Amino acid sequence: MAEINHQVGIKASPEKIYELLTTDLGLSQWWTNDISGAGEVGSIIQFRFNGGGPDFSVTKLIPNKLVKWEHSGAVPDAWMDTEIEFQLRVEETQTFVRFKHSNWKESSDFMAHCSTKWAVFLLSLKEALESGTGKPFPNDIHIDHS
Template sequence: MADINHRVGIKSSPEAIYEALTTDAGLATWWTNDVSGAGDVGSIIEFRFNGGGPDFVVKELIPNKTVGWQHSGSVPDSWVGTEISFQIDTGQEQTFVRFTHSGWKEPSDFMAHCSTKWAVFLISLKDSLELGVGKPFPNDVQIDHS
């Protein structure tokens, strides 16, 4: 198994970060502007990119500390069985978000693409909270020409 890991420091409160990770309105500010279903453990969040996209079951919520999702469905097929977690840790002058997308069957070009895109979206999360404007899909930074 292979994992994607990133860590970003954000000058924002753990409460604001948690809200950006656990509500439809918050998620729409940084990942995709078409999201629905965020809620308590057991909720299914639908993220859409031009009509299609992944669904995740909310598996773990520890307010202002941890958000955990498990991929649900078959799109994209490389994500089947994977999990995403956000660990929120307070630092001296910032709050750190440790992001992990775990359980990939094997490293691949698509995994490398997703790793870069996750970094793009985590910067979007940072900008959303620090500057008031993120770059969720479809306004995200493009990393290839396809």
């Protein structure tokens, strides 16, 4: 199984980061502006990009430390059975967000695309917390011309 793995240091408290990972309003500040369903374990979060997009079931929450989701929708097919995890770790004046998107069936061009986009969105999370303005879809950095 293949895995996407990133880490970013953010000058913000784990409490503030956790809020942006676990609420509709928070998630809409850095990933996509069309989100519904964020909540406790068992919630299904719907992330939409021009009307379509993935659904994730919230599988584990440890306040200010860990957020874990499992893909629960049909789109995109390559994400079936994948999991997303955000681990938060405080070191001195910053909080590190360790991101994993695991259980990919294979390494592919689409996985490479998603890895780059995850990096873009993690930097959007950093911007949202450090400057007050992230770049969620559709205002994100585009990595290709399609």
